[in-house]
Amino acid sequence: xxxxxxxxxxxxxxxxxxxxxxxxxxxxxxxxxxxxxxxxxxxxxxxxxxxxxxxxxxxxxxxxxxxxxxxxxxxxxxxxxxxxxxxxxxxxxxxxxxxxxxxxxxxxxxxxxxxxxxxxxxxxxxxxxxxxxxxxxxxxxxxxxxxxxxxxxxxxxxxxxxxxxxxxxxxxxxxxxxxxxxxxxxxxxxxxxxxxxxxxxxxxxxxxxxxxxxxxxxxxxxxxxxxxxxxxxxxxxxxxxxxxxxxxxxxxxxxxxxxxxxxxxxxxxxxxxxxxxxxxxxxxxxxxxxxxxxxxxxxxxxxxxxxxxxxxxxxxxxxxxxxxxxxxxxxxxxxxxxxxxxx
Amino acid sequence: xxxxxxxxxxxxxxxxxxxxxxxxxxxxxxxxxxxxxxxxxxxxxxxxxxxxxxxxxxxxxxxxxxxxxxxxxxxxxxxxxxxxxxxxxxxxxxxxxxxxxxxxxxxxxxxxxxxxxxxxxxxxxxxxxxxxxxxxxxxxxxxxxxxxxxxxxxxxxxxxxxxxxxxxxxxxxxxxxxxxxxxxxxxxxxxxxxxxxxxxxxxxxxxxxxxxxxxxxxxxxxxxxxxxxxxxxxxxxxxxxxxxxxxxxxxxxxxxxxxxxxxxxxxxxxxxxxxxxxxxxxxxxxxxxxxxxxxxxxxxxxxxxxxxxxxxxxxxxxxxxxxxxxxxxxxxxxxxxxxxxxxxxxxxxxxxxxxxxx
Amino acid sequence: xxxxxxxxxxxxxxxxxxxxxxxxxxxxxxxxxxxxxxxxxxxxxxxxxxxxxxxxxxxxxxxxxxxxxxxxxxxxxxxxxxxxxxxxxxxxxxxxxxxxxxxxxxxxxxxxxxx
Numbered sequence: 171x172x173x174x175x176x177x178x179x180x181x182x183x184x185x186x187x188x189x190x191x192x193x194x195x196x197x198x199x200x201x202x203x204x205x206x207x208x209x210x211x212x213x214x215x216x217x218x219x220x221x222x223x224x225x226x227x228x229x230x231x232x233x234x235x236x237x238x239x240x241x242x243x244x245x246x247x248x249x250x251x252x253x254x255x256x257x258x259x260x261x262x263x264x265x266x267x268x269x270x271x272x273x274x275x276x277x278x279x280x281x282x283x284x285x286x287x288x289x290x291x292x293x294x295x296x297x298x299x300x301x302x303x304x305x306x307x308x309x310x311x312x313x314x315x316x317x318x319x320x321x322x323x324x325x326x327x328x329x330x331x332x333x334x335x336x337x338x339x340x341x342x343x344x345x346x347x348x349x350x351x352x353x354x355x356x357x358x359x360x361x362x363x364x365x366x367x368x369x370x371x372x373x374x375x376x377x378x379x380x381x382x383x384x385x386x387x388x389x390x391x392x393x394x395x396x397x398x399x400x401x402x403x404x405x406x407x408x409x410x411x412x413x414x415x416x417x418x419x420x421x422x423x424x425x426x427x428x429x430x431x432x433x434x435x436x437x438x439x440x441x442x443x444x445x446x447x448x449x450x451x452x453x454x455x456x457x458x459x460x461x462x463x464x465x466x467x468x469x470x471x472x473x474x475x476x477x478x479x480x481x482x483x484x485x486x487x488x489x490x491x492x493x494x495x496x497x498x499x500x501x502x503x504x505x506x507x508x509x510x511x512x513x
Numbered sequence: 514x515x516x517x518x519x520x521x522x523x524x525x526x527x528x529x530x531x532x533x534x535x536x537x538x539x540x541x542x543x544x545x546x547x548x549x550x551x552x553x554x555x556x557x558x559x560x561x562x563x564x565x566x567x568x569x570x571x572x573x574x575x576x577x578x579x580x581x582x583x584x585x586x587x588x589x590x591x592x593x594x595x596x597x598x599x600x601x602x603x604x605x606x607x608x609x610x611x612x613x614x615x616x617x618x619x620x621x622x623x624x625x626x627x628x629x630x631x632x633x634x635x636x637x638x639x640x641x642x643x644x645x646x647x648x649x650x651x652x653x654x655x656x657x658x659x660x661x662x663x664x665x666x667x668x669x670x671x672x673x674x675x676x677x678x679x680x681x682x683x684x685x686x687x688x689x690x691x692x693x694x695x696x697x698x699x700x701x702x703x704x705x706x707x708x709x710x711x712x713x714x715x716x717x718x719x720x721x722x723x724x725x726x727x728x729x730x731x732x733x734x735x736x737x738x739x740x741x742x743x744x745x746x747x748x749x750x751x752x753x754x755x756x757x758x759x760x761x762x763x764x765x766x767x768x769x770x771x772x773x774x775x776x777x778x779x780x781x782x783x784x785x786x787x788x789x790x791x792x793x794x795x796x797x798x799x800x801x802x803x804x805x806x807x808x809x810x811x812x813x814x815x816x817x818x819x820x821x822x823x824x825x826x827x828x829x830x831x832x833x834x835x836x837x838x839x840x841x842x843x844x845x846x847x848x849x850x851x852x853x854x855x856x857x858x859x860x861x862x863x864x865x866x867x868x869x870x871x
Numbered sequence: 872x873x874x875x876x877x878x879x880x881x882x883x884x885x886x887x888x889x890x891x892x893x894x895x896x897x898x899x900x901x902x903x904x905x906x907x908x909x910x911x912x913x914x915x916x917x918x919x920x921x922x923x924x925x926x927x928x929x930x931x932x933x934x935x936x937x938x939x940x941x942x943x944x945x946x947x948x949x950x951x952x953x954x955x956x957x958x959x960x961x962x963x964x965x966x967x968x969x970x971x972x973x974x975x976x977x978x979x980x981x982x983x984x985x986x
Contacts, residue, residue, distance in 0.1 A: 385966070420938065756883060
């Protein structure tokens with residue numbers, strides 16, 4: 171008899187794990203809160219560091235065979251309760267489901283940039299988020315449409331909602347620095363005459379080929395980098411954005427006027443993390459994401475046997491890291507269910 | 514600029530403000546800086562709004578200036594504040610209003626301290642009892658006086674004889690608002706509208722017909738700050754801060770500035786005179802400055818109080834151009850007469866800033 | 872100057888803020904055209920750490936490059952003249968900035984404009 175696996179969240183981690191567990195012969199049910207699969211990647215235009223078309227990558231994941239996988243849409247899971255070696259999964263709409271093992275792939279949410287009140291997102295017309303910029307990239311000339319003219323200066327603000335204890339997030343979101351560099355290049359390609367500035371605290375080019383992208387941004391695209399964190403943004407009479415920052419390498423405060431300001435919003439734990447943790451009896455880490463029982467040796471395993479983690483639900487990850495994590499989680503699920511079957 | 518975005522923030526920073534029965538603590542310096550303001554406040558609350566307000570003769574300074582300049586230790590400050598609360602309790606009140614922003618910030622800070630460190634509260638009780646034989650209770654509701662005017666802004670608007678509107682064109686006046694740092698920068702949730710986009714003064718301006726000017730250096734320091742002005746050698750910082758704001762707001766041609774702190778109106782007003790003398794620069798039209806007001810003065814003007822009863826003659830930047838623009842009548846002959854009609858003499862005219870004498 | 876102006880015992884302080892909207896990037900653009908490797912500088916300070924002149928003066932190539940990037944040209948001529956042109960920085964630079972050529976370009980352009 172086939173064991174039933176429930177995967178909570180049909181983003182790229184959930185889909186990747188589903189396809190592998192499916193090929194292993196398990197009955198898999200994907201439970202998705204939205205009305206489509208794919209998650210955040212659907213909104214992205216190009217991926218770092220090679221600027222691969224995001225839709226292509228999403229298609230590559232979505233098109234993997236899912237023979238015995240069923241998907242439940244519009245089901246926002248709020249609790250997972252262990253019961254007699256099974257798990258009872260309940261959604262907000264009252265839907266209830268039983269499974270032999272649960273893989274949590276609830277992913278992340280983008281930091282709500284409105285919470286950085288001093289940057290004026292939601293108030294100033296030309297302050298947007300990195301995610302919105304991706305959407306604009308997807309539409310031709312979207313950026314021009316937004317500000318009504320060809321921009322002559324654009325600023326990208328790193329670490330919005332990340333490395334900021336004032337708003338309660340001490341952690342680094344890992345992907346925003348390289349995303350800023352990638353988006354700066356894309357903007358420069360759209361507007362070769364536009365000056366582009368990245369305002370950063372540290373440039374964390376930690377992944378493979380990131381540093382090369384950074385060098386390319388400087389050398390071929392003349393992107394300028396100013397080390398300093400924005401203290402505030404204001405709007406001038408013409409609706410342009412004035413930013414205040416310290417050029418920390420020169421040791422002097424600096425102000426400059428931008429046509430558009432892009433906030434590199436970080437990742438935060440998804441809203442249902444807390445209720446899932448308390449219902450399932452698994453741990454939430456100090457950063458708000460799910461906690462693995464042993465982050466070094468068993469990154470996919472929670473404190474409750476039969477409940478597993480994959481992807482950004484256990485902390486910020488890149489797409490490639492998320493996919494690797496999902497594959498490793500599938501193996502962990504298989505190993506657990508095989509041992510169960512032998513008992 | 515999207516007003517809806519600001520409204521979302523304003524919704525998040527609302528505070529409870531008591532509706533009646535207030536114990537009022539005055540400011541040490543406001544009666545010198547803006548002598549009609551506190552009187553206007555008590556008049557508005559008692560005569561216009563019919564509120565019960567207890568104006569205590571026995572309270573002292575909150576020690577805020579001493580505390581912030583490291584002269585008075587925190588334990589002493591807490592004990593002095595505890596005595597004020599004891600006076601409130603003795604008079605049978607539990608809603609405390611501070612006229613001063615520094616006091617409001619300090620009371621907030623002390624109440625928060627007591628909340629987080631109950632042993633400190635116990636110590637304060639002990640000190641107060643040893644020193645005075647008094648006991649005290651913490652106010653049920655603590656508000657700054659501008660919170661109260663904000664709460665009743667629509668009632669004041671309903672009784673208004675004048676609106677913040679150009680009588681010739683019918684257009685709303687352009688108003689700059691500036692809140693005191695200790696109103697909400699230390700505890701954003703204790704101020705109406707929070708710290709980045711405060712609403713307390715904006716709400717009054719909107720209710721009384723004006724239009725708020727949001728200029729780039731809105732959040733910059735007004736030029737007050739104890740360390741900046743207390744020592745003459747540091748006053749260059751103070752005046753430079755004010756100057757930065759004037760330079761930034763001038764292109765918007767504001768008709769007036771409204772403030773809710775003892776220090777902001779003092780420095781935004783007086784430094785306009787000093788800058789005019791030092792640099793020959795004025796920031797209004799035709800050699801005028803940008804007149805600066807306390808919110809009580811503006812409430813009083815809106816309600817039709819005589820400008821000289823409100824103390825506008827002690828402003829260094831003359832208020833006359835604004836009074837003319839709104840159409841508020843005033844008698845130039847009475848500008849420099851005392852309350853008893855006695856002639857107090859006229860000051861010398863500044864060299865650059867346009868001055869209005871009899 | 873109006874002779875009526877008063878002195879109160881304090882003066883308006885000079886604004887230290889770099890007003891980037893007023894900055895002229897003319898020098899940077901010229902240097903950039905002649906020596907594009909200036910773009911590669913990541914302000915790591917290896918140049919200044921190894922610099923023989925920096926041991927005996929406050930010369931810093933890292934800072935000099937930043938000033939050119941921000942359009943700050945005041946006092947730059949004096950700064951450049953502290954360099955001994957030994958080229959040690961070029962050996963040390965991890966980004967392959969052609970430091971010596973860069974300094975020559977900055978110097979040449981400053982002399983041309985007389986700043």
